Amino acid sequence: MSILGPGAQYDTCGPRDFGQTTNIPGVYHAQFNGHSCRLFKVLQTNQCRNNCHYCAFRRDRDCSRTTASSDEVASAFDSAFRRRLVDGLFLSSGIVNNADTTMTNLLDTVHILRQRYRYQGYVHLKIMPGSSPSIIREAVKVSQRISLNIESPTESDLSSLSPDKNLKDGFFHTLFEINKQIRQVKFYGLRTPSLTTQFIVGAGRETDRDLVSTTSLLYSQFGLKRVFYSSFRPVADTPLAYLPPSPLIRQNRLYQTDFLLRFYNFTPSDLSFDSLGNLLDSVDPKTAWANSHPEYYPVNLNRATVDSLLRVPGLGPTSVQKIISLRQQHPIFSLTSLSHLRLQVSKLMPYVCF
Ligand code: SF4
The missing domain is CATH 3.20.20.70 (Aldolase class I)
Structure with missing residues (x-):
């Protein structure tokens, strides 16, 4: 052994x-x-x-x-x-x-x-x-x-x-x-x-x-x-x-x-690769997609679909579900109203609106 x-x-x-x-x-x-x-x-x-x-x-x-x-x-x-x-x-x-x-x-x-x-x-x-x-x-x-x-x-x-x-x-x-x-x-x-x-x-x-x-x-x-x-x-x-x-x-x-x-x-075609065909070291692949698709943002946290919310850097499947439950109770007016969800607020900021 x-x-x-x-x-x-x-x-x-x-x-x-x-x-x-x-x-x-x-x-x-x-x-x-x-x-x-x-x-x-x-x-x-x-x-x-x-x-x-x-x-x-x-x-x-x-x-x-x-x-x-x-x-x-x-x-x-x-x-x-x-x-x-x-x-x-x-x-x-x-x-x-x-x-x-x-x-x-x-x-x-x-x-x-x-x-x-x-x-x-x-x-x-x-x-x-x-x-x-x-x-x-x-x-x-x-x-x-x-x-x-x-x-x-x-x-x-x-x-x-x-x-x-x-x-x-x-x-x-x-x-x-x-x-x-x-x-x-x-x-x-x-x-x-x-x-x-x-x-x-x-x-x-x-x-x-x-x-x-x-x-x-x-x-x-x-x-x-x-x-x-x-x-x-x-x-x-x-x-x-x-x-x-x-x-x-x-x-x-x-x-x-x-x-x-x-x-x-x-899908693989959504991802950004460098000239050698490798993922970027400097930025995570989701943020890389967001940076190359400025037309997609800001995403409205009160109206966006699950798929759109999943494209926001800093949001994952669990936090998206929490946001959906929250907005069914009342509109979301600011990131501070999400503070109890333990999100990376600074990461979300450039990509969302209300
Ligand atoms: S990786 Fe190749 S050499 Fe090593 S145990 Fe497996 S089959 Fe054998």
């Missing part, structure tokens, strides 16, 4: 992934829907047949390798769970032999936990690209969340960073199959897991525009619950060891954009 627990740090479990914050190998703090939880995040093996340029476990890298049996992982998790050290399991793996062999090992672990240890709690399973339909169906049935990490948004980037991977036949085909299996399982009235993915940001030549376009496609066509962005960090003795780490501001801007796509009815 001292090798396989820290090895799982490269899998993101959310935008607020606090990393390994305890002394127990494999226990990570994360936040889901506002609730903090402790995940037992572990690789079943750090052996891998692939040679991704950014990865600590790539085939050609010299590092300590180990594999835990399904019995060992299940027993270690059960022991931590019974001592109330963890709240859920996040199980991942390097690829041994092929996708199905790897997934069979992960599924064996979950079956042991569910059947022998009677564990009915949260399981997040990473799906290997190229897994067969029957394996995917099993994963859909036994987990609360599944993820398929796409890593790069374009075919050219993926093939240069991960020569053994293929975007169309590997990832999109598997995503299509996951969706099919989720629909079928749902048809029988069974609970289905949410589906997420992760991009590595800054390891290749991908632009923010590439990332945002593929993110939008994943939400609209493949029913993803969340897309996560993980800033590239160089790993010693890999072909990308010489690259600087990706700045955190880039990851933050991508998360802000992700919120605009999911909750503010923005």
